[in-house]
Amino acid sequence: MAKEFKITSIRLAELEEELQYLKTTREKEVAEHLKEARSFGDLSENSEYDEAKNEQAQLYGRIAEVENILAHAVIIDDGLEGVEASSVGYIGLGSTVKVRDLEFDDVDIYAIVGSQEADPKNHRISDDSPFGRAMLGKRVGDVVEVEAPVGIVRFEILSVEK
Numbered sequence: 001m002a003k004e005f006k007i008t009s010i011r012l013a014e015l016e017e018e019l020q021y022l023k024t025t026r027e028k029e030v031a032e033h034l035k036e037a038r039s040f041g042d043l044s045e046n047s048e049y050d051e052a053k054n055e056q057a058q059l060y061g062r063i064a065e066v067e068n069i070l071a072h073a074v075i076i077d078d079g080l081e082g083v084e085a086s087s088v089g090y091i092g093l094g095s096t097v098k099v100r101d102l103e104f105d106d107v108d109i110y111a112i113v114g115s116q117e118a119d120p121k122n123h124r125i126s127d128d129s130p131f132g133r134a135m136l137g138k139r140v141g142d143v144v145e146v147e148a149p150v151g152i153v154r155f156e157i158l159s160v161e162k
Helices: 009-038 047-071 130-135
Strands: 005-007 073-075 096-101 107-113 124-126 143-148 151-161
Touching (some): 047 073, 107 130, 124 130
Antiparallel strands (some): 096 151
């Protein structure tokens, strides 16, 4: 069974747009670059040709990757599997949570997203990560323990928004 990719409808649209760009504009650019590199003569010692072939391989690899994601995409909403969508305050995919680190008393805000949308630098945490898995199904006031490389880290959930 193929892996499912949990993504929002916004991310789905972005991927469809990217695929369209890759298959039209970008593919033509790479083909032109390849054609130009061929014109430089002997292909066995032509670094431009090798570079163009690598660029083409990367392009086709990315096209295949995006097509695979789109083929196995599961659109997520604000609901949580196993919890009725009307259960206000529970953390699920698409939730934005404000948490306080109980050891350092730091407050941060994170969005819980599918793995294809994760961007830890921008506080977008995958539901497959230890933090994301620990948060799912919890609500305001809960204290959550997350196993991290430095040991157990405890967070208090201050707010949940969909």
